[in-house]
Amino acid sequence: MQLRIDREKCCGCLICTTYCSFHHERAIWPDLARIRIEAETDCGPFSPQVCRQCNARRASDGAMAPCAEACPTEAIGFDQITEAWVIDVELCTGCRACEEACPFDMIVFDEGRGLAFKCNLCGGEPTCAAMCPSGAIEIRNR
């Protein structure tokens, strides 16, 4: 699956970021949301930014996402079922190489824990898409 964004529909409510952070952190913590809303002005237009799950289509042929390729401890692996690149926090050393490598600035780094985080499509049920009131974020199966 992948997340499909319709920028025109985004109203900038940030429900996606609150629910995203809550799903992953069990707290409302927009700074650690794995999704980000970019705003040209505070009255929009808005542009939801989500992880593209790079090269997911060719992952079975051995293609890598830039973040996974950059990771020195091979902490980022591909989940065949959800088609998401997933960080194994047990292996993450906090070197931030993935953050450097991501062309879309979608790696979230928590200084407190010294660990990197990214969108894992909520294990197959993305909460951002489920909660988005305007249809700006939807799930598309490949």
Place this chain on the structure above:
Amino acid sequence: MFPYKGYAGRWLHVNLTTGSVTSHPYDPALAEGYLGGNGFGTRLLWDHVGPEVAPLAPESLLIFSTGPLCGTLVPNPGRMEVIGKSPLTGIYGDSNAGGFLGPELKFAGWDAVVVTGRSDRPAYLAIRDGRVEIHDARELWGLTTSETEKAIRDLWDDAAVKTAVIGPAAENGVLFSGIQITPQRSAARCGLGTVMGSKRLKALAVRGHGAIQVADPDRFHEISADFHRRLRANPIFEAVSAHGTPGIVSMMDALGRFPTKNFQMGSFPQVDALDAEALEARAFVRHLACFGCPVACDKLYTLADGPFAGTSLRSVEYETLNAMGAAVWNADLDTVLAANRLCDEMGMDTISAGRAISFAMELWEQEIINLDDTGGLRLDWGDQDVILTLLERMARREDDFAALLSQGVRRAAEAIGRGAEAYAMHVKGMAIAAQDGRAQKSMGLAHVTSNRGADHLKAFPTIDETGYPDEAHRRYGEAYLPEMAQPLATKHKPFLVKDGEDFGAVVDSVGVCKSGGTFVLAEIYWSDIAAALEAATGIPMPVERLKWIGERIYNLQRCYNALHGITRKDDRLPRRFREEPSPSGNARGETIDTEAMLDEYYALRGWSQETGWPTREKLQELGLDDAIEALDL
């Protein structure tokens, strides 16, 4: 150690006279007994700003206060309260704004900011998480609100900074100055911007990077997601979402509840020029939401051409379409938008500013004032140049007449005399918003009992506005129908108003919106808020306890007003509503007499029929023994 979740657990005390900034732990007893937001501010005002403190004195407090659900997962949790003694009315004052500042403050680790003192030079307060500084704002003084916001964003090199700012009107002492909250939301009523200006505080700027924890994450998530599902399934969700508050313009007009020519009438013949359809056709750009709100009743409106081409603003509300439109007999939508923008930039309440103009226009019509009084302006109904000129002059208090109007209709009428009082449409000094008690009896009662003076949002009786029998049935049951849903019926309305005031006090104290489910849509009610609060905070919250808290907050505000001399005689509508039958719509031939409803309301409240003050027994029941002492009951 503050034991509850949902809160940041501390509040900020800023003394602008001494320049001190202090962090205070949130008192658990305040959370348990007053929740936060409005309740927190009410208690602090009661404790620290007595009758001896003038609203604009340095010792007066200006309280920015969030609640435990602000910034969380429940729908529309972006609301923030501002509380202080109103310089416009001289009594209890509060104002509430949506947007993004409240949540940002909590992410920065603060539940509230309490400002006292007066800076010797213009200042602004910078809050970056735990780091709080008072900065020189001499460069910002005199700037309009959007110029101030931009200057702070540039100074911080951060587009995501959230602000509360005042404009020139507040600096100049206009008594109905508001506070603009990112992005273009207004805490407009009661003149709390004027209080901010008197402290020489130009702005509050906040960035926060932290988290809000909740007590029972699974339960809280379940409750919040359920609220979202119910709201989106609500039969009127789509309409409110599509059109926002302008969507009710034509309905209210048909009811005769759309004040026209300073309340001479309740319907505007050219209402089609001001309704949602006209507004959207002329200027709609996109839907916009406040923090965490699925309704997105805000819209971006931009004028592409015409004399005000380029005018762009967020949220043109029902109230402003009335105040700058029908109330002043103006059917030119572009002028309404330009007036709205001018008020936003200058930092003035569009309702009170508009009512000052309609009041003046009626005095002109009645020949109570002439060119010598008006600074040379002919105040003919609907004159678009006059509307904009008067607003500009009021904001700058440019001449004697504009300066007089900038003190609100009550003071202006007193100063003018010659019968002008008959046309000052206010209760307790607060200009009446875009409702008419003759057309909706519960609203007439709400106007007189509201603790901040004439106001629809304290009781916010939405149930009988246009007649929502399904909502009335859902909330109150079969026994209350059909009258509960009938705008002209008085039966059951004292109960509707009391219940709305108590519930509204809770809604304003937890930090959610009245237009996104609690009153408009009438979906989220006592038991819902109680469940969400308990899961978020960990404070045991049976529904009866929550009702007790709502009643307690409302009673303490009434006691505050009683200390400031308010009695039953002040709970009174202007003569026009009592004596002049409405000529309009569904309300044709109607007047309103609030006395019988008031008797019943006081009885329901446990207040004295004679004074309108809470009784000793009621205050004991509400744990307000210090109020018994203060009022010498």
